[in-house]
Amino acid sequence: MMELQVYSTVIIGSGPAGLTAALYAARAELKPVVIAGQNPGGQLMQTTEVENFPGFPEGILGPELMANMTKQVERFGAELKQENVVAADFSKQPLVVKTDKTEYRAKTVIIATGADANWLNLPSEQRLRGKGVSACATCDGFFFKGKDVIVAGGGDSAMEEANFLTKFAKTVTIVHRRPEFRASKIMLKRAQDNPKIKFVADATIVEVVGENSVSGVKVKYNQSGTEEVLSAQGLFVAIGHTPAAKIFAAAGVAVDQKGYITVSNHTHTNIDGVFVAGDVNDPRYRQAVTAAGMGCMAALDVEKYLAERE
Numbered sequence: 001m002m003e004l005q006v007y008s009t010v011i012i013g014s015g016p017a018g019l020t021a022a023l024y025a026a027r028a029e030l031k032p033v034v035i036a037g038q039n040p041g042g043q044l045m046q047t048t049e050v051e052n053f054p055g056f057p058e059g060i061l062g063p064e065l066m067a068n069m070t071k072q073v074e075r076f077g078a079e080l081k082q083e084n085v086v087a088a089d090f091s092k093q094p095l096v097v098k099t100d101k102t103e104y105r106a107k108t109v110i111i112a113t114g115a116d117a118n119w120l121n122l123p124s125e126q127r128l129r130g131k132g133v134s135a136c137a138t139c140d141g142f143f144f145k146g147k148d149v150i151v152a153g154g155g156d157s158a159m160e161e162a163n164f165l166t167k168f169a170k171t172v173t174i175v176h177r178r179p180e181f182r183a184s185k186i187m188l189k190r191a192q193d194n195p196k197i198k199f200v201a202d203a204t205i206v207e208v209v210g211e212n213s214v215s216g217v218k219v220k221y222n223q224s225g226t227e228e229v230l231s232a233q234g235l236f237v238a239i240g241h242t243p244a245a246k247i248f249a250a251a252g253v254a255v256d257q258k259g260y261i262t263v264s265n266h267t268h269t270n271i272d273g274v275f276v277a278g279d280v281n282d283p284r285y286r287q288a289v290t291a292a293g294m295g296c297m298a299a300l301d302v303e304k305y306l307a308e309r310e
């Protein structure tokens, strides 16, 4: 069934960015609709302890934090839809957002669809996610004090994650499947100069070893074909992220060469009335609190945009 009503704002995504945008929009009486997507609550639903979201001195479980945010948003009347956006038409007003169930028309849209970490796609890696396998050193590095960890990757983010992890870990070994590193010279040198960081190049990770926690990482040396288990209690996969922006790029929203939605002015995209918040715009910080902050900014920008047109 088609929704003929024109909403003031439709928010796409129910992670920290989307829900914070909804909180501000609902309190501004914009009666937002939130399309929750196939992962209601977003990335934090995949984690256990979140220790760096302000206001929780003892930490809080990711799913509990997201349940609290959802409750808070609903208290102010935001409507959450368990639907997935499949297409958009931003060529004219009202903007159209198509889901797997219906179609919404809106004066403004906030895109807060997040980004997914790229994984090695090994069954053992997926089984041990959150049990020693992570894609976020800022989030989980603290849990590896005095431990040996492996970083998978060869680009700038692998070097950055490795350097960051040396604050906590006893040793950090960067495993890269190619003989040469893609990272910029300066980032590579910083890692090479760090006495805690070792390098294993031209080697492919073939298995993460461990039953209920990581005890090692099995690598295959590409030249000799021999395999070895490197002892480690953690594996940080740092081979990039994929922002959930393809649908919007197809509707004309500008993205950078890695597919992240770009902004022309704070949270405004290149399309009039279309705003963005959170990890789908942010390859740099990728934190719940920064995503929430951007959600707030997007909702305030929407409010101003609508006020200027009334």
Ligand SMILES: Cc1cc2nc3c(=O)[nH]c(=O)nc-3n(C[C@H](O)[C@H](O)[C@H](O)COP(=O)(O)OP(=O)(O)OC[C@H]3O[C@@H](n4cnc5c(N)ncnc54)[C@H](O)[C@@H]3O)c2cc1C
Binding pocket: 012, 013, 014, 015, 016, 017, 018, 035, 036, 037, 038, 039, 040, 041, 042, 043, 044, 046, 047, 049, 050, 051, 052, 053, 083, 084, 085, 086, 112, 113, 114, 115, 135, 136, 139, 140, 244, 247, 277, 278, 279, 280, 286, 287, 288, 289, 291, 292
């Ligand atoms: C395992 C793990 C642990 C982490 N730990 C921490 C931590 O301790 N501290 C911290 O600050 N950060 C942590 N992070 C990072 C943090 O979760 C993200 O930075 C944050 O969730 C980004 O928020 P977001 O709202 O931009 O996107 P997301 O949380 O990714 O939410 C995106 C939302 O968009 C929806 N969506 C996507 N596509 C569509 C579509 N087509 N239609 C409708 N909806 C759609 C999804 O369903 C989801 O609800 C962690 C991340 C992971 C993966």
